[in-house]
Amino acid sequence: MVSTRTDGHGRDSEISMTTVGPPCHRGGVPPAIEAEGLVKRFGATTALAGASLSAVEGTVLGVLGPNGAGKTTATRVLATLLAPDEGRALVGGYDVVAEPHRVRSLIGLTGQYAGVDEALTGTENLVLIARLLGQSRAASRRRAAELLDQFGLTEAAGRAARTYSGGMRRRLDLAASLVGRPRILFLDEPTTGLDPASRNELWDMVRSLVGDGVTVLLTTQYLDEADQLADDIVVIDRGTVVATGTPDDLKARAGAAVLQMRPAQPEQLAVVERVASELAGATPTVENGSVAVPAPDESLMPAVVRRLDDVGVRLAELTLRRATLDEVFLALTGHRAVEPTDDQTDLRETA
Amino acid sequence: MTLDRTAPARPAGPALDAPAAPRRVTPAQWASQSLTMAWRSLVQIKHNPSELLDLSIQPIMFVLLFTFVFGGAIYGSADAYLQFALGGLIAQNALFLTIYTATGLATDLQKGTFDRFRSLPIARSAPLSGRIMGDVVRQLWSLVVLLVVGVVLGFRITTSPVAVLAAFGLLVAFTLAFSWTSVLLGVLARDPEKVQIYGFTVLFPLTFASNAFAPTETMPGWLQAWVAINPVTRMADALRGLLVGGPVAANAVATLLWGVAFAAVFGPLAVWALRTRV
Numbered sequence: 001m002v003s004t005r006t007d008g009h010g011r012d013s014e015i016s017m018t019t020v021g022p023p024c025h026r027g028g029v030p031p032a033i034e035a036e037g038l039v040k041r042f043g044a045t046t047a048l049a050g051a052s053l054s055a056v057e058g059t060v061l062g063v064l065g066p067n068g069a070g071k072t073t074a075t076r077v078l079a080t081l082l083a084p085d086e087g088r089a090l091v092g093g094y095d096v097v098a099e100p101h102r103v104r105s106l107i108g109l110t111g112q113y114a115g116v117d118e119a120l121t122g123t124e125n126l127v128l129i130a131r132l133l134g135q136s137r138a139a140s141r142r143r144a145a146e147l148l149d150q151f152g153l154t155e156a157a158g159r160a161a162r163t164y165s166g167g168m169r170r171r172l173d174l175a176a177s178l179v180g181r182p183r184i185l186f187l188d189e190p191t192t193g194l195d196p197a198s199r200n201e202l203w204d205m206v207r208s209l210v211g212d213g214v215t216v217l218l219t220t221q222y223l224d225e226a227d228q229l230a231d232d233i234v235v236i237d238r239g240t241v242v243a244t245g246t247p248d249d250l251k252a253r254a255g256a257a258v259l260q261m262r263p264a265q266p267e268q269l270a271v272v273e274r275v276a277s278e279l280a281g282a283t284p285t286v287e288n289g290s291v292a293v294p295a296p297d298e299s300l301m302p303a304v305v306r307r308l309d310d311v312g313v314r315l316a317e318l319t320l321r322r323a324t325l326d327e328v329f330l331a332l333t334g335h336r337a338v339e340p341t342d343d344q345t346d347l348r349e350t351a
Numbered sequence: 352m353t354l355d356r357t358a359p360a361r362p363a364g365p366a367l368d369a370p371a372a373p374r375r376v377t378p379a380q381w382a383s384q385s386l387t388m389a390w391r392s393l394v395q396i397k398h399n400p401s402e403l404l405d406l407s408i409q410p411i412m413f414v415l416l417f418t419f420v421f422g423g424a425i426y427g428s429a430d431a432y433l434q435f436a437l438g439g440l441i442a443q444n445a446l447f448l449t450i451y452t453a454t455g456l457a458t459d460l461q462k463g464t465f466d467r468f469r470s471l472p473i474a475r476s477a478p479l480s481g482r483i484m485g486d487v488v489r490q491l492w493s494l495v496v497l498l499v500v501g502v503v504l505g506f507r508i509t510t511s512p513v514a515v516l517a518a519f520g521l522l523v524a525f526t527l528a529f530s531w532t533s534v535l536l537g538v539l540a541r542d543p544e545k546v547q548i549y550g551f552t553v554l555f556p557l558t559f560a561s562n563a564f565a566p567t568e569t570m571p572g573w574l575q576a577w578v579a580i581n582p583v584t585r586m587a588d589a590l591r592g593l594l595v596g597g598p599v600a601a602n603a604v605a606t607l608l609w610g611v612a613f614a615a616v617f618g619p620l621a622v623w624a625l626r627t628r629v
């Protein structure tokens with residue numbers, strides 16, 4: 001599978017993931033989600049520039065990308081909310097443009113911004129969906145109670161969703177997308193704004209749904225999350241797929257670990273940078289008086305320490321850590337992921 | 352980017368073991384979904400009692416204010432003024448209430464609730480028709496409040512119960528047609544606060560530059576020309592005719608024609624906005 005970028009971003013403009021077989025034909029089962037060449041423009045902005053992806057039935061497909069990459073747009077196209085300008089997509093075997101109603105009867109959607117009605121109680125929100133799906137009053141109440149229990153919201157069931165915390169609202173939103181027992185679930189940044197405990201709970205929830213055979217498409221900005229949940233990952237940037245593979249493939253691609261060094265004397269930053277570049281054979285990033293470089297294996301750290309010692313540089317800080325999404329991006333695309341916008345930061349802070 | 356696949360376009364069909372879903376909803380399903388949406392719109396009142404204040408206290412305040420503060424000055428006596436003004440107050444209140452359709456829709460669009468609805472296998476129009484049904488109930492509630500308060504203050508209905516029902520019917524018919532402007536506003540503004548600002552910027556001049564609160568003859572000539580054709584004037588006069596007697600037919604027809612005009616212009620625009628801006 002080959003992804004080509006034509007925007008002239010240096011050495012990594014062509015990325016081949018030769019080790020990855022096409023995920024779409026695993027086991028001969030047709031994919032639950034399959035999109036090819038999706039293009040969506042908003043005026044002068046091209047939100048999707050020919051993105052293709054596919055998700056095997058009963059697995060999690062992680063769509064990983066920075067702000068503005070086109071994750072929400074792709075989700076909205078696949079969930080029949082938005083018609084693509086070009087390309088086509090099949091969800092559960094149905095074309096999202098030609099047979100949207102059929103697609104809708106198979107899917108559940110938890111959008112990036114909670115879709116619950118804040119004026120209604122938790123129970124009423126779920127009963128509303130169940131009634132819309134044609135269930136009887138009694139069956140709707142039962143299903144609502146069941147989901148509220150499953151999501152730990154029974155105590156808040158009778159309260160208006162307006163009074164819920166951000167995490168409770170997200171859980172109610174997820175519960176609402178499960179009322180109709182969808183076979184295919186779209187989760188657009190489901191854990192943004194959640195505290196670590198709620199995030200882990202949600203991850204468990206996703207795993208148990210997948211255990212029941214549900215196919216999940218999950219968008220995220222966090223490599224960590226994709227790593228935890230996804231069977232396959234599609235990395236998108238500026239509306240194009242820049243890499244596809246299993247989490248392990250991607251991490252191998254990005255350099256599993258990063259060596260970070262801060263010289264005691266800031267003037268020696270350039271020396272550290274040069275040494276790191278030479279020994280790692282990769283371009284380091286310099287930020288806040290500290291140099292970071294991909295560390296493909298464990299021999300890099302001692303080598304760097306020895307060499308810096310030889311040239312008389314003392315380090316104030318030396319860490320070997322997991323690659324961040326930003327660094328995966330740098331490795332995959334040759335440019336940095338866009339910084340989070342203010343309101344995204346707010347969302348995270350209010351978690 | 353190419354997906355490494357040789358498989359040609361596969362005919363669309365159910366890939367999963369679920370039975371093939373129907374392609375669209377039946378009229379009975381549409382009705383049931385709309386009623387569910389209407390239920391939702393009315394349950395919102397239960398959890399937001401301040402809305403009931405809007406629906407009840409505000410019309411009452413308007414009746415009291417106009418009757419006792421301006422009534423004497425405009426019409427010589429509060430009593431005579433009430434007999435003249437209640438039809439106008441009802442028309443004005445009905446138009447103000449159409450803002451609910453716009454704010455409700457804008458809130459759903461802003462919060463993502465509308466996306467959730469659109470991802471469900473339900474009629475595309477159900478969220479809208481349900482909301483409008485809920486808003487008709489609000490209209491009727493407010494109308495009853497106004498009539499009861501009016502009667503308590505001395506308003507005398509001098510026509511028949513049939514005429515009163517016709518007044519209800521005319522009001523609902525016009526506001527339903529006028530609601531298309533609200534739908535358009537709600538979709539374009541996507542923000543309940545903006546809806547309030549834009550909405551009242553249009554509704555204040557429309558309702559006050561009419562004969563709802565003061566007789567046309569007391570106004571300058573240039574204004575009279577507009578007031579005479581203003582739909583609020585025509586509806587206020589029709590309501591007066593139906594409640595306290597006087598010419599009805601021409602005013603009712605003019606009101607309905609205005610309704611048709613609003614629906615013909617704003618209906619397609621609203622549908623276009625819903626298709627392209629949502």
Ligand SMILES: Nc1ncnc2c1ncn2[C@@H]1O[C@H](COP(=O)(O)OP(=O)(O)OP(=O)(O)O)[C@@H](O)[C@H]1O
Nearest residue numbers: 042045046047065066067068069070071072073074
């Ligand atoms: N309705 C719209 N009108 C105009 N531009 C839009 C619209 N929706 C998305 N865009 C633009 O399309 C691009 C992709 O947006 P999208 O929301 O899909 O990104 P994303 O990956 O979901 O980002 P985030 O992580 O911030 O949610 C952005 O540049 C965005 O500004």
Ligand SMILES: [Mg+2]
Nearest residue numbers: 071072073112
């Ligand atoms: Mg998004």
